[in-house]
Amino acid sequence: MSENLNKLLNQKIEQYKSKTQQSHKLQLNATKFMPGGSTRTTQWMEPYPFYAKNAKDQHITDVDNNSYLDFMINATSLIHGHASPKVINAIKTQSDIGTAYSAPTDGQTKLAKLLTDRTPSIETLRFTNSGTEATMMAIMAARAYTNKQKIAKFEGGYHGTHDHVSISVGPKESELNESTNPGILQYPGQPKSLLEDVIVLPYNDIEKTKELLTQHSKEIACLIMEPVISGLGYLPLDIKFLEFTREITKELNIVLIYDEIQSYRLAPGGAQELFNVTPDMTTLGKIIGGGLPVGAFGGKEDIMDLLNPSSENYNLSHAGTFNGNPLTMEAGAVVMEELTDEKYEKMNTLGDDLRSKLNSIFNELEINAQITGIGSLFGINFNDNKIKDYRSFIKNDGLLTKILFMGSINNGILMQTKNAGALNTLSSELEIIKLEESTRTIATEIKSNI
Ligand SMILES: Cc1ncc(COP(=O)(O)O)c(C=O)c1O
Incomplete structure (x- = not known):
């Protein structure tokens, strides 16, 4: 089982590398001047981070011109999206x-x-x-x-x-x-x-x-x-x-x-x-x-x-x-x-909808996953234990977490490496569906390799 899943992860990593060659060059140069080429632990990721060229509203574009629907929005900080x-x-x-x-x-x-x-x-x-x-x-x-x-x-x-x-x-x-x-x-x-x-x-x-x-x-x-x-x-x-x-x-x-x-x-x-x-x-x-x-x-x-x-x-x-x-x-x-009351309400309702859609995917496919979060915040966890504290959370399956993260990036969806993220005031049903579809595709691949 884990041999197939490791293969799947490697495929996802190779796909990412082939799409981000300019980022790789910039990363190699950056490592000469900053440890890991980075100045912030959370900016670094395996095999290397993509380099941002610009961002607008809900999308960030990298130096290879890949565009990502951004659920990271700089660690949840850009509540009205980029360059509001x-x-x-x-x-x-x-x-x-x-x-x-x-x-x-x-x-x-x-x-x-x-x-x-x-x-x-x-x-x-x-x-x-x-x-x-x-x-x-x-x-x-x-x-x-x-x-x-x-x-x-x-x-x-x-x-x-x-x-x-x-x-x-x-x-x-x-x-x-x-x-x-x-x-x-x-x-x-x-x-x-x-x-x-x-x-x-x-x-x-x-x-x-x-x-x-x-x-x-x-x-x-x-x-x-x-x-x-x-x-x-x-x-x-x-x-x-x-x-x-x-x-x-x-x-x-x-x-x-x-x-x-x-x-x-x-x-x-x-x-x-x-x-x-x-x-x-x-x-x-x-x-x-x-x-x-x-x-x-x-x-x-x-x-x-x-x-x-x-x-x-x-x-x-x-x-x-x-x-x-x-x-x-x-x-x-x-x-x-x-940030009016209506905007909070809209974000939080969309968040409820997203968590319910994500739950359905894993239930239908019979994959042990728990969707955590509240309001505009969500987390996707592969875990057999009920998450209630740090010790139950670290039982999350590391390999499946990486496959979903890498697969999402390749599908043009950016989340935190733990597959958590945030909506923003520009979020609509459309972005929820995009995240749902991408997650369903990757979860189906996971299922066929378990
Ligand atoms: C809950 C919490 N506390 C404190 C901090 C630290 O904030 P900063 O990164 O602005 O120093 C963060 C940052 O991610 C955080 O999420």
């Missing part, structure tokens, strides 16, 4: 009058108001240049607020690339111990002391999470979590679990931080609005910057007041040369203004 005219116009207008000032602009206030008005947990916020900085600053604010040093996070939870959240993000199955805590370091030389300071919890496990949080509560400043887990095919956490984590963190004086850097696209006020669970702090990124680098963290005013230089509570400095840069602020404001 209003966004481009805002960037052009602003760039004519300056790209960065050391003085504030009213554009910062405009975007801050748009975000605070719609997000239940955010009374005030600060901008950063990436989601990584946003989670780093939110954690620092929670520490300063509680005067406690440890943090809690979940096994398999990704919150950017700084050290404190880089524990047990994607450990290999062979590295796992029975308990999620102590966690697992990500790279040699990463301070072992972090394992003392970062308490690692299992998703959707109320009993174990309660035990670990209670045991360390006097030292835990915050719990940082995504309500919908991006790295696990956009799996929404059980509502009971979300309610439980809200209650217990309140009880134990632990700041609850929702990382909504991806899930913010699910409703005007993010997943917290959808699930009606309000954290103490929230981190944002991706869609709020109009396709330019961005992040934000915010929450209860008494926590955020620690960053206010004119307050007697001021004890946390937050600098950053490009924080709130006017290009991002203007582009972000246009994007958020354009």
Whole structure:
């Protein structure tokens, strides 16, 4: 069985190589100057990434002139598709009058108001240049607020690339111990002391999470979590679990931080609005910057007041040369203004339709697959186990995952390498059908080689 499937994967890889020869040349040159020829882990893929020439609306075109229907949209960030005219116009207008000032602009206030008005947990916020900085600053604010040093996070939870959240993000199955805590370091030389300071919890496990949080509560400043887990095919956490984590963190004086850097696209006020669970702090990124680098963290005013230089509570400095840069602020404001209730509803309904169509394909063909996701987010997983946490997710079949990913690219469909993706406000029934048809063709090939 796996011999045939390996052959099928190799055919798909050879087909990709034959269509992307110019990209291959550029990649060989790039490897002389950047490790792996790339400057971002997720930009790299096997055998090599295609190089972008341009993109418009829902399509990205590579340097060999292959066009791809884009469900990756730069890690879900381009919610109105590529080169959205209003966004481009805002960037052009602003760039004519300056790209960065050391003085504030009213554009910062405009975007801050748009975000605070719609997000239940955010009374005030600060901008950063990436989601990584946003989670780093939110954690620092929670520490300063509680005067406690440890943090809690979940096994398999990704919150950017700084050290404190880089524990047990994607450990290999062979590295796992029975308990999620102590966690697992990500790279040699990463301070072992972090394992003392970062308490690692299992998703959707109320009993174990309660035990670990209670045991360390006097030292835990915050719990940082995504309500919908991006790295696990956009799996929404059980509502009971979300309610439980809200209650217990309140009880134990632990700041609850929702990382909504991806899930913010699910409703005007993010997943917290959808699930009606309000954290103490929230981190944002991706869609709020109009396709330019961005992040934000915010929450209860008494926590955020620690960053206010004119307050007697001021004890946390937050600098950053490009924080709130006017290009991002203007582009972000246009994007958020354009995101009406109807647009969320349309995207989410199409998402429901897509997940149901994908489910039917694998049911009809009797292939063990689970379609995860919620709203405009989806994930296709080949897995016999019910996906509920990191350990069940990593049972996904790696070979079938690669065949579907590579086959989709050859069919002109771009998803994340885990076969997850996002719709956008331009998505229609047509794109759903294209993805459905492509997936059906590849699934049928898989079936005949099992
Ligand atoms: C849930 C989550 N948190 C944090 C980050 C980090 O954001 P950035 O890549 O902007 O640093 C990401 C990025 O993919 C993310 O998905």
